[in-house]
Amino acid sequence: MERVEPRTLAGFMELLPNEQILFNQMKEKIENTYKKFGFLPLDTPVIELAEVLLAKAGGETEKQIYRFQKGDTDLALRFDLTVPLAKYVAKNYGNLSFPFRRYQIGKVYRGERAQKGRYREFYQCDIDIIGDGELELINDAEIPAVIYTMFRELGFEDFTVKINNRRILNGLFESVEQKENSVEILRIIDKIEKIGKEEVIEEFKKLGLKDGQIKNILDFIEIEGTSDEKIEKLEGLGITNPTYMQGVEELKTVIKNVRLFGVPEANFTVDLTIARGLDYYTGTVYETFLNKYREIGSVCSGGRYENLAEYYTEKSLPGVGVSIGLTRLFYKLNELQIIKANRKSIADILIIPMLENLEEPIKLATKLRNEGINTEIYLNDKKLKAKFKYADKLEIPYVIVIGEDEIKSNEITLKNMLTGNEEKIPMDEKAIVNIVKK
Amino acid sequence: MERVEPRTLAGFMELLPNEQILFNQMKEKIENTYKKFGFLPLDTPVIELAEVLLAKAGGETEKQIYRFQKGDTDLALRFDLTVPLAKYVAKNYGNLSFPFRRYQIGKVYRGERAQKGRYREFYQCDIDIIGDGELELINDAEIPAVIYTMFRELGFEDFTVKINNRRILNGLFESVEQKENSVEILRIIDKIEKIGKEEVIEEFKKLGLKDGQIKNILDFIEIEGTSDEKIEKLEGLGITNPTYMQGVEELKTVIKNVRLFGVPEANFTVDLTIARGLDYYTGTVYETFLNKYREIGSVCSGGRYENLAEYYTEKSLPGVGVSIGLTRLFYKLNELQIIKANRKSIADILIIPMLENLEEPIKLATKLRNEGINTEIYLNDKKLKAKFKYADKLEIPYVIVIGEDEIKSNEITLKNMLTGNEEKIPMDEKAIVNIVKK
Numbered sequence: 001m002e003r004v005e006p007r008t009l010a011g012f013m014e015l016l017p018n019e020q021i022l023f024n025q026m027k028e029k030i031e032n033t034y035k036k037f038g039f040l041p042l043d044t045p046v047i048e049l050a051e052v053l054l055a056k057a058g059g060e061t062e063k064q065i066y067r068f069q070k071g072d073t074d075l076a077l078r079f080d081l082t083v084p085l086a087k088y089v090a091k092n093y094g095n096l097s098f099p100f101r102r103y104q105i106g107k108v109y110r111g112e113r114a115q116k117g118r119y120r121e122f123y124q125c126d127i128d129i130i131g132d133g134e135l136e137l138i139n140d141a142e143i144p145a146v147i148y149t150m151f152r153e154l155g156f157e158d159f160t161v162k163i164n165n166r167r168i169l170n171g172l173f174e175s176v177e178q179k180e181n182s183v184e185i186l187r188i189i190d191k192i193e194k195i196g197k198e199e200v201i202e203e204f205k206k207l208g209l210k211d212g213q214i215k216n217i218l219d220f221i222e223i224e225g226t227s228d229e230k231i232e233k234l235e236g237l238g239i240t241n242p243t244y245m246q247g248v249e250e251l252k253t254v255i256k257n258v259r260l261f262g263v264p265e266a267n268f269t270v271d272l273t274i275a276r277g278l279d280y281y282t283g284t285v286y287e288t289f290l291n292k293y294r295e296i297g298s299v300c301s302g303g304r305y306e307n308l309a310e311y312y313t314e315k316s317l318p319g320v321g322v323s324i325g326l327t328r329l330f331y332k333l334n335e336l337q338i339i340k341a342n343r344k345s346i347a348d349i350l351i352i353p354m355l356e357n358l359e360e361p362i363k364l365a366t367k368l369r370n371e372g373i374n375t376e377i378y379l380n381d382k383k384l385k386a387k388f389k390y391a392d393k394l395e396i397p398y399v400i401v402i403g404e405d406e407i408k409s410n411e412i413t414l415k416n417m418l419t420g421n422e423e424k425i426p427m428d429e430k431a432i433v434n435i436v437k438k
Numbered sequence: 439m440e441r442v443e444p445r446t447l448a449g450f451m452e453l454l455p456n457e458q459i460l461f462n463q464m465k466e467k468i469e470n471t472y473k474k475f476g477f478l479p480l481d482t483p484v485i486e487l488a489e490v491l492l493a494k495a496g497g498e499t500e501k502q503i504y505r506f507q508k509g510d511t512d513l514a515l516r517f518d519l520t521v522p523l524a525k526y527v528a529k530n531y532g533n534l535s536f537p538f539r540r541y542q543i544g545k546v547y548r549g550e551r552a553q554k555g556r557y558r559e560f561y562q563c564d565i566d567i568i569g570d571g572e573l574e575l576i577n578d579a580e581i582p583a584v585i586y587t588m589f590r591e592l593g594f595e596d597f598t599v600k601i602n603n604r605r606i607l608n609g610l611f612e613s614v615e616q617k618e619n620s621v622e623i624l625r626i627i628d629k630i631e632k633i634g635k636e637e638v639i640e641e642f643k644k645l646g647l648k649d650g651q652i653k654n655i656l657d658f659i660e661i662e663g664t665s666d667e668k669i670e671k672l673e674g675l676g677i678t679n680p681t682y683m684q685g686v687e688e689l690k691t692v693i694k695n696v697r698l699f700g701v702p703e704a705n706f707t708v709d710l711t712i713a714r715g716l717d718y719y720t721g722t723v724y725e726t727f728l729n730k731y732r733e734i735g736s737v738c739s740g741g742r743y744e745n746l747a748e749y750y751t752e753k754s755l756p757g758v759g760v761s762i763g764l765t766r767l768f769y770k771l772n773e774l775q776i777i778k779a780n781r782k783s784i785a786d787i788l789i790i791p792m793l794e795n796l797e798e799p800i801k802l803a804t805k806l807r808n809e810g811i812n813t814e815i816y817l818n819d820k821k822l823k824a825k826f827k828y829a830d831k832l833e834i835p836y837v838i839v840i841g842e843d844e845i846k847s848n849e850i851t852l853k854n855m856l857t858g859n860e861e862k863i864p865m866d867e868k869a870i871v872n873i874v875k876k
Contacts, residue, residue: 004493006528006750009513012483014526016533017540020479036807038785038814038834041458045450045559046484046545047504055442066485066513068506070549075447075504088452090444095454097782097831099818102455107484111508121483131818138796138817149807260797262804312444344535347476358576359698366700369474369587376476379576380537380569393535 011112011120013327018341023330026154026339027105030125030324033150034103037142039127042104044084050076052087055311064110077109081126081323082308089130090312098132099139105326117335119327128321130308135318137250140284140304141257143322147288147300148263150324155339158291159299161263162271163227165251166281166303168234169272171244172220176213185209186275189221220272227255227270234272247283254284282306286322296332300324345394347376348436352387354403360427361402367429373436391417398436402427449550449558451765456779456833461768464592464777465543468563468762471588472541475580477565480542482522488514490525493749502548515547519564519761520746527568528750536570537577543764555773557765566759568746573756575688578722578742579695581760585726585738586701588762593777596729597737599701600709601665603689604719604741606672607710609682610658614651623647624713627659658710665693665708672710685721692722720744724760734770738762783832785814786874790825792841798865799840805867811874829855836874840865 008014015023050067053076066077078084081104089100105125112118127146129139144161151159173182188203197218204214216237223233234248251270258268276285283304290296302322309317333339349368353361361377368375376396378387384401391399399415406412412427414435425431446452453461488505491514504515516522519542527538543563550556565584567577582599589597611620626641635656642652654675661671672686689708696706714723721742728734740760747755771777787806791799799815806813814834816825822839829837837853844850850865852873863869 001748003751004490004749006525006747007487007490008483008525008529009485009487009511012485014482016530017478017480020481023481024479035784035812038783038788038812040455040784041462042455043458043461044452045446047447047450047547047559049445049447052442052445066506066508068504070504073447087444087446091446092454097828101814109485121485136818142815142817145804257796261800309444310439311442313441345476346473346478350476358695362699374473374476376539377580379580380574390535 009120010114011118013119013121013331016341018344019334021343021346022339022341023326026330027123027125027326029153030150030326031103031105033146033153034125034127036149037101037127037146039101039103042085042088042102043106044078044081044088044104046077046107046109047075048078048084048087050074052312053078053083056083061110064112066109066111078106079110080108081106081124082128082321085126085128085130086309086317087312089317090309090315093313093315098130099135100130100132101127102130103127117328117331119331122325122327125324125326126321128308128319130317130319133316133318135320137253137284138257140250140254140320141261143284143286143302143320144258144263144268145261147286147322148267151288151300156290159267160289160291161258161268161300162274162287162289162298163251163254163258163268164271164274164285165247165254165283166275166285167243167247167283168251169247169275171239171241171247172217174241174243175239176209176216178209178213181207181209185217189217189273190275192221192273223272227265227268230270230272231255250283276301276303280305284320290338293332293336293338296329296336299329343395345376345396347374347394347396349373349375349398349400349432350391350394350396351375351377352384352391352399352401353377354384354401355407360407364400364402364427364429368432371429371433373429373433400432447558448552449556451557451559451769454779456782457772459781459784460777460779461764464768465561465563465764467591468588468764469541469543471584471591472563472565474587475539475565475584477539477541480523480526480540481544482516482519482526482542484515484545484547485513486516486522486525488512490750491516491521494521499548502550504547504549517548518546519544519562520566520759523564523566523568524747524755525750527755528747528753531751531753536568537573538568538570539565540568541565555766555769557769560763560765563762563764564759566746566757568755568757571754571756573758575691575722576695578688578692578758579699581722581724581740581758582696582701582706583699585724585760586705589726589738594728597705598727598729599706599738600712600725600727600736601689601692601696601706602709602712602723603685603692603721604713604723605681605685605721606689607685607713609677609679609685610655612679612681613677614647614654616647616651619645619647623655627655627711628713630659630711661710665703665706668708668710669693688721714739714741718743722758728776731770731774731776734767734774737767781833783814783834784812785832785834786812787814787836787838787870788829788832788834789813789815790822790829790837790839791815792822792839793845798845802838802840802865802867806870809867809871811867811871838870 065079107121108124109121147161173179188200192200223230231252274285274287281303285303287298288300300322304320306318308319351361351365365375365377400412410427413422413424415422503517545559546562547559549558585599611617626638630638661668669690712723712725719741723741725736726738738760742758744756746757789799789803803813803815838850848865851860851862853860
């Protein structure tokens with residue numbers, strides 16, 4: 001027979017079972033946090049009509065998209081979960097209750113150039129709160145509380161949700177009459193840590209900015225201090241256009257309410273350089289950093305937008321949301337050995353039968369499963385040593401051997417495979433649960 | 439602005455939140471059952487190299503496939519979870535422990551002709567047990583136990599796992615010297631309920647079968663009785679070729695062990711007409727029917743195969759497994775009103791604040807979330823009536839209103855939205871949990 005080499009496409013994550021168990025645990029923790037805050041589940045198709053999916057897209061996104069014909073139909077794979085949400089809300093407007101709070105966890109597709117740590121298929125885990133015509137600012141303060149709860153749940157303590165407001169940046173650029181250069185200016189600001197202040201000034205000059213304008217921008221990005229001090233300094237900069245003033249006022253309210261939502265001071269801060277792309281977000285913006293691993297970049301980002309679905313409906317649908325790129329996060333955490341795929345089995349207990357009649361081992365397994373213990377029976381006829389090797393290799397936490405003696409005495413030995421400890425207990429599911437669930 | 443009509447492709451399921459909640463509950467129950475039996479999780483890419491995915495495919499499958507170019511690469515979307523499993527096991531052979539027990543729940547794609555209840559994107563929920571070189575027959579008996587546990591978990595009682603063995607059919611056809619017509623004969627047998635025995639005889643004759651051959655086949659498919667009686671009659675048919683005899687012996691052993699695995703007599707039976715396609719399964723085969731809803735067809739099917747990955751590796755990898763097509767099952771159960779999407783909210787409690795300062799409502803929400811209660815705070819500034827309407831529309835089970843009075847008295851009223859009952863209790867998460875978790 002002619003054989004094909006079994007291989008997986010570059011840029012597509014495919015994990016070994018121990019890694020998959022860890023990945024799924026993280027995904028589940030994220031989902032549970034979203035549910036705790038009452039977000040509703042959504043699951044849209046991976047394939048959409050290209051016309052629908054690309055109603056808004058352009059530039060880079062369009063180039064990266066997986067697009068193809070099937071019969072006469074022009075199809076594309078979703079590249080994020082926001083466009084499908086916009087389509088969904090516009091389509092089902094009459095059947096939804098607003099504010100519509102939804103989460104979606106699913107794979108998205110971008111045909112990026114293949115390189116280490118870049119994925120073409122990756123999980124996004126999104127939440128959004130969509131208002132009908134209006135959505136009050138207090139919602140912007142709940143999002144950091146969700147992020148905080150989620151990263152605590154994922155086992156992190158030292159992380160910071162950075163919060164800014166796009167109106168402040170827009171107002172600043174308006175005040176120095178550089179609205180048309182805002183994209184370019186933000187790009188330059190973004191590099192300041194890497195290239196230094198002098199180089200930034202040079203680049204500003206090349207862009208045609210005058211000394212006074214440069215000074216104003218630098219004064220702004222050099223604002224330091226606590227969140228409250230930053231806001232106070234923003235108010236003292238002397239910029240008075242309505243956009244700027246509204247932005248500062250919003251940021252102040254959001255920060256006040258983030259405290260109310262119980263996010264500790266250590267886990268959030270005002271960061272005036274956060275901008276999150278340029279044409280989508282209009283108010284509050286968020287990025288989240290693991291402080292010891294800044295090199296990973298933002299691990300959870302998002303913000304407030306004026307209008308979710310303007311390409312599909314005349315309804316005004318303002319919203320606020322954030323997204324985690326779970327596949328990349330998992331890859332990075334794993335690479336930096338911040339997380340470790342310890343667990344190789346789903347089974348908590350392996351029952352090894354050493355007799356012809358499997359009745360008793362199977363009965364015990366069924367009882368244990370009913371108690372919520374994942375239980376596997378080793379069903380293949382091997383030597384005891386080979387059976388233990390299987391448990392060992394899969395790192396199944398507990399092993400019970402059942403032979404004629406155990407049936408007669410109604411006593412079993414529960415072996416903890418990690419410590420090597422053996423305990424003689426009655427062959428009774430409750431006795432076993434007591435130890436395993438400890 | 440020019441707008442695009444927001445629409446979803448025909449043949450792609452996209453649910454409203456209440457339906458999605460129900461769908462996810464079913465998916466979770468299936469996953470939890472698979473985990474209870476110790477199956478390991480797997481999550482392979484949706485996109486694969488066409489060459490890899492289509493190593494074996496042909497005919498109908500190939501026509502239905504979503505296949506396209508990206509750059510120079512010939513890609514295809516997976517059309518089942520078995521081929522990706524074969525690729526995965528062949529590729530990672532050295533890193534897996536055998537028997538390799540894995541589950542995978544994910545979307546697959548088939549560009550079928552669009553028609554009601556037919557999906558082009560649908561969830562499959564698979565388990566397989568793969569042996570290295572050999573896999574003992576006892577594994578075939580565990581599968582019905584998994585199916586039984588799963589459908590009980592899904593709330594069904596009156597269902598039957600039908601079990602057969604392909605060797606018996608092959609042996610029968612061999613005995614009447616009709617091996618080369620086996621596909622056609624099975625197709626005719628399959629129609630007997632619809633067209634009746636006389637018509638079947640006519641079709642057999644057209645195929646060139648002689649009276650004696652027809653009689654032997656009819657004697658076979660007319661075998662009736664309990665599972666044990668059927669097996670006894672099979673043994674008495676006088677067919678003696680090794681294929682047939684091995685098939686009967688295997689079926690006998692599997693049935694004996696299915697009992698051992700605790701599947702009640704009412705939930706399984708030998709059905710000699712079950713065949714499950716022709717070129718893949720080689721031994722035990724399963725189909726599962728909801729007895730009151732036979733029109734749905736089999737809701738969980740699979741079987742034993744000789745060699746999982748022969749197109750990728752020279753290793754012999756026998757296996758046994760089953761699959762649920764969850765999307766179609768959900769559609770059918772919903773259509774027949776066997777299941778009903780009652781729940782419209784993920785939140786167990788909606789807290790409605792009726793005061794300026796949200797500190798206490800937010801504190802209470804955080805405490806409730808820590809107790810495992812999904813809690814939403816109504817954050818938008820509406821009249822009390824509008825807030826209750828939101829709870830009503832989303833059918834959130836419990837509502838707590840917190841105003842100045844409640845803060846002063848430290849007492850709240852917990853309203854059960856289903857019964858209308860109101861209970862005055864301390865503003866304390868434990869007191870609330872006691873009622874809500876009841």
